[in-house]
Amino acid sequence: MMSCLLKRKASNNLANASNQLLLKCFVFFRQHNKEQCEVKLLNSQETSSKLIELTSKHSKVAFAVAWASHRTKVFESFINTKSKIEYGVIGTHFSQTHWEVLDWCVRNRSNIKFIFDEKTSCVFHPKVYVFWSSKEWDLLVGSANLTVGGMTNNTELMLHVSSREQDSEVLKTRALEIIRSYYDQAQIVSRSRLNTYREQWNRRQIIEGKERTVESELLSWTWKEYYKQIQKCSTIRQRKEAVMLLKYALEDFEKDIPFHQLPPNTRRGLAGSHHPKEGKFSEIEIGYFGRARAYGNFTQIIYGNVNGNQLQTLGEGLGHIPINGAVYREDYMKYVEGFKEALNCKPHGLGVGARLLAIKRPDTFTPWNNVNKRTLERLLRLKPSLKPQDYERYWDEVIVPVRESKWYNSAKPKASLELEIWQSRVAMLDALSGGWNQIQI
Incomplete structure (x- = not known):
């Protein structure tokens, strides 16, 4: 007392x-x-x-x-x-x-x-x-x-x-x-x-009840409901291939070698640019979670075919995203700064920027491109639509609400493939648009 x-x-x-x-x-x-x-x-x-x-x-x-x-x-x-x-x-x-x-x-x-x-x-x-x-x-x-x-x-x-x-x-x-x-x-x-x-x-x-959760269909789903949607919008072969791509990416990021110091074919596989001619990424489909082929200058940076330190700047920016643990807004914004600086005022946007994020931290980031954005904007009820350079809105209105959703904070499932998808559950939003059906090996 x-x-x-x-x-x-x-x-x-x-x-x-x-x-x-x-x-x-x-x-x-x-x-x-x-x-x-x-x-x-x-x-x-x-x-x-x-x-x-x-x-x-x-x-x-x-x-x-x-x-x-x-x-x-x-x-x-x-x-x-x-x-x-x-x-x-x-x-x-x-x-x-x-x-x-x-x-x-x-x-x-x-x-x-x-x-x-x-x-x-x-x-x-x-x-x-x-x-x-x-x-x-x-x-x-x-x-x-x-x-x-x-x-x-x-x-x-x-x-x-x-x-x-x-x-x-x-x-x-x-x-x-x-x-x-x-x-x-x-x-x-x-x-x-x-x-x-x-x-x-x-x-x-x-x-x-979280007003946003009530308003948004996507954020109100349980894990079972979300996983059912992933299954509905993709085949088991596609899910296994997508998981394999993320496994290969994790192996490279866990080596603790800066992105710009990785072999060119590895960088191509991670960035989703033109298909590597050799190496492990040449053996699988890299088109899941977005592609970077439409951005010519970005592709040249990935190949290392530009003068200056643009590739190093990009790699150092990506290095601000930790391989595990919580990712904070300041980590993300430092990546964005490095990404934009590397492009050196050339065309850039979430299409390629979010690809690298989703590949490195599929438990935190989702791809955002012309194939999936309409579906995700509808499910998240985003208004107005995100523009290619809306980097801050992508964090504030996509990533943060997703991390507070029911399915994101659910317990780990036990089934093997389902567990692997759960571990990459934010990147797997890419499957909901049905765009994976357009991917050809």
């Missing part, structure tokens, strides 16, 4: 600290003239842009938020400069924070802790961000969490205070004291705690 009272008292102290900070803001404005500080009101989109700008500008960052999403540009900017984070605190009430945020913190040592409190009578609910360098500081406080909604579509309002005078550091000092008090009461996430939280997060998705 005493421990519960102490926990409730601590929660109340956290809430009181947030209220005190807001009050102190107003006092600060009355005591300091415009020469010492600048005060602005920001909406959601302005807040997102400003946070990214300040992360780049300043040498130190501290923040405390109720919830966070793993696929925001702001969180991406934070983790890309994780050495700047003095301390960050993220709440987890109602399992609103995405489990992949915790997963990133397990994989990467950072000064980010979490508030785990199953009692919802006192919710950890601050939204405060502090940035500072030797002579300047910026403070944002208001309603915007570090979530997709908080940084895009929600109706949010943030107060941005910028100071150029060291004599006016009282507000910055108080804000950092409050965030530090949160940090001292927060916990470092462990692997076991992550696993528990992920189960809670998944249960919440089921309980709430």
